[in-house]
Amino acid sequence: MTSDLGFWTLQALNALQLSMLLFLLSIGLTVIFGLMHFVNLAHGSLYAVGAYAGAAAAAVGGFWMGLFVAPVAVAGMGVLLYSGLIKRMRRSGPMAQVLVTFGLIFVLLDLTRIFWGDLPLAIEKPGFLSGRVALLGIEYPAYRLFVIALGLAIFTGLAWVLGQTQVGAMIRAGVDNDAMAACLGINVERLFFTVFCVGCALAGLAGVVAAPLLSVTPDMGLQILIPTLIVIVIGGLGSLKGAIAGSLIYGFVQTFGAVLAPQLASVLIYALLAAVLVIRPMGLFPAKG
Amino acid sequence: MKRIVMAAAGLATSFALPALAEDIKVGLMLPYSGTYASLGNDIEAGFRLGLDTYGADTGVTFDILTEDTEAKPPVALGKAKKLILQDRVDVLSGIVSSGVLGAMRDLIHGSEVPLIVANAGNDEATGEACSPWITRLSFSNGQVNRPMGTWLHEQGVGKVYTLAPDYAAGRQMIDAFTASFTDAGGEIVGQQFTPFGKTQDFGPYLAKAQASGADAVYVFYAGGEAISFVKQYDSFGLKADLPLYGAGFLTSPLYVNAEGPAAEGVIAALHYVPTIENDANAAFTTAFMAETGRLPSEYSVQGYDAARALVEAVKSGATDRASLGAALRKVSFDGPRGKLSIDPVTNNLIQPIYVYETVAGDDGLTQKVLATLPASADPANGCELAPVSN
Numbered sequence: 144m145t146s147d148l149g150f151w152t153l154q155a156l157n158a159l160q161l162s163m164l165l166f167l168l169s170i171g172l173t174v175i176f177g178l179m180h181f182v183n184l185a186h187g188s189l190y191a192v193g194a195y196a197g198a199a200a201a202a203v204g205g206f207w208m209g210l211f212v213a214p215v216a217v218a219g220m221g222v223l224l225y226s227g228l229i230k231r232m233r234r235s236g237p238m239a240q241v242l243v244t245f246g247l248i249f250v251l252l253d254l255t256r257i258f259w260g261d262l263p264l265a266i267e268k269p270g271f272l273s274g275r276v277a278l279l280g281i282e283y284p285a286y287r288l289f290v291i292a293l294g295l296a297i298f299t300g301l302a303w304v305l306g307q308t309q310v311g312a313m314i315r316a317g318v319d320n321d322a323m324a325a326c327l328g329i330n331v332e333r334l335f336f337t338v339f340c341v342g343c344a345l346a347g348l349a350g351v352v353a354a355p356l357l358s359v360t361p362d363m364g365l366q367i368l369i370p371t372l373i374v375i376v377i378g379g380l381g382s383l384k385g386a387i388a389g390s391l392i393y394g395f396v397q398t399f400g401a402v403l404a405p406q407l408a409s410v411l412i413y414a415l416l417a418a419v420l421v422i423r424p425m426g427l428f429p430a431k432g
Numbered sequence: 433m434k435r436i437v438m439a440a441a442g443l444a445t446s447f448a449l450p451a452l453a454e455d456i457k458v459g460l461m462l463p464y465s466g467t468y469a470s471l472g473n474d475i476e477a478g479f480r481l482g483l484d485t486y487g488a489d490t491g492v493t494f495d496i497l498t499e500d501t502e503a504k505p506p507v508a509l510g511k512a513k514k515l516i517l518q519d520r521v522d523v524l525s526g527i528v529s530s531g532v533l534g535a536m537r538d539l540i541h542g543s544e545v546p547l548i549v550a551n552a553g554n555d556e557a558t559g560e561a562c563s564p565w566i567t568r569l570s571f572s573n574g575q576v577n578r579p580m581g582t583w584l585h586e587q588g589v590g591k592v593y594t595l596a597p598d599y600a601a602g603r604q605m606i607d608a609f610t611a612s613f614t615d616a617g618g619e620i621v622g623q624q625f626t627p628f629g630k631t632q633d634f635g636p637y638l639a640k641a642q643a644s645g646a647d648a649v650y651v652f653y654a655g656g657e658a659i660s661f662v663k664q665y666d667s668f669g670l671k672a673d674l675p676l677y678g679a680g681f682l683t684s685p686l687y688v689n690a691e692g693p694a695a696e697g698v699i700a701a702l703h704y705v706p707t708i709e710n711d712a713n714a715a716f717t718t719a720f721m722a723e724t725g726r727l728p729s730e731y732s733v734q735g736y737d738a739a740r741a742l743v744e745a746v747k748s749g750a751t752d753r754a755s756l757g758a759a760l761r762k763v764s765f766d767g768p769r770g771k772l773s774i775d776p777v778t779n780n781l782i783q784p785i786y787v788y789e790t791v792a793g794d795d796g797l798t799q800k801v802l803a804t805l806p807a808s809a810d811p812a813n814g815c816e817l818a819p820v821s822n
Binding site for chain 1: 466467469470624625627629630632633635636637639655656660663664667668669686687689690691692
């Protein structure tokens, strides 16, 4: 194994980049769950839809158009899903919810195939992000730095909204005890709706941001679902701190696992998940004490 | 519509040659849903074109029944039983996934229905688990990579780092390359098998390859993983110092455009690219373009040649399962891929391998053929087929 410092810096940045991508996905899922006690297994499919919508828009108006259209389109889809399906499912218990959103995965998978076909699509990086940047003695792809910066910016923004604003206080109250929050005059239903749509928009954003790194294929949503679930289970359901901690743990374990113990790379994260479930069944930073 | 025309053509000739009027039922088993759906569609387009092109003057009506294998062994096994027992097909073709082929092997062998493999490349199917009823018109994993080890060493590359997904095909491809590369005197300085279908970020592996001191990197990836890999390889700026080589699925014409400029300069080995220069390929690419509006890929040509092999078998007088099975083992013809024949020892196709570079063309990326490596038969690997009888 190399003792070159640049190598380890590079790997740390790789880990951070993967963490930020997962954070964008898991924050939406975890807050929706924390607030609504609703497991939306189709969250990964919304990520795929975001990538496709972004690719379609980017083909017309370039990367930035795609970056704008994808979250808006997926949030719009969130509105439809919420009013058509999820609102009705709110009281029907976790098993029915899991089954319905699981079915939704396959519906969305086939819809993307019908609309956009089976062949993978691509989004080209914008010109100034396609090169490499000299940083800490190494050259690192500019686009990956952009992903890291975007993740950190979203994290800071959400931390501010949840921690400092009135809406944030209402959301935290709703997560802690929704019945009591409703008694205090908070329109919990409207809050749920807003949070659900923002969560969807973030999934769409994650999709379009991932597209230039990966490929846009119909099954990309299925591939990302398990890592996202691992992140929120490790981090603890419903909390921002949990989502960022879980993402960082996943990113670093996965990346350094691949470097140091490649034979174990695929089981390492599951072993960690099992350990967390045994030692702290609620996750590292659960929303409720 | 086409089927009616073909039936009519068959009917017309059947008046002239009543003795030849036959119906051949073909069961085409391909994945039409899931990860491999695009491959299934491409193979079917090639297969139908092949039957239209060569089957019209045989006086035989080919009746195609398609079934979706979903690339899942249990699903495929059920569909195969239905085609064999209920529809009573004369011949089966298709099969994209090696897992599906492995699962179907005993059923095919036991029920004595000829199967023309149009993709699945697992070495065992024409090695230790071979069967006189399974004839492969696509490729074997070893076949595509073996000549590349020798060729790459001849180009002056001494040290290579290899990467591939961690599953049977990934290991067979890389093992075949490694064996011939080290035999030629090359050195493998590092090998990594990445978790199959779970690797989103190749960054960690690329940094290791870069630090390994290799002259070049040789990989096998296909589909979505290939696109992610090629893009990420380029984004780290590795291509300049550490040229990328691989099994040609890496930059398959089917999805190379999703890789974009990142694929330029990648050199890979494959049994077919649309830019091969010969008359059969010119006719094939033109006809395929007219039919589908895009260039054929290696998958389309596999379908096309599978259909051609069936037609050749029928032309030699085969009419039912037994005679088709025997005749398929003896087909040989000049196709878009060059001269093809079936190895009597293993029933695998013997075909030349093309080394090509992906370059920017007038409209998008295209393939520049650098070398044609001569056809050679795979080692028998314990396959003991009875000699072809006449």
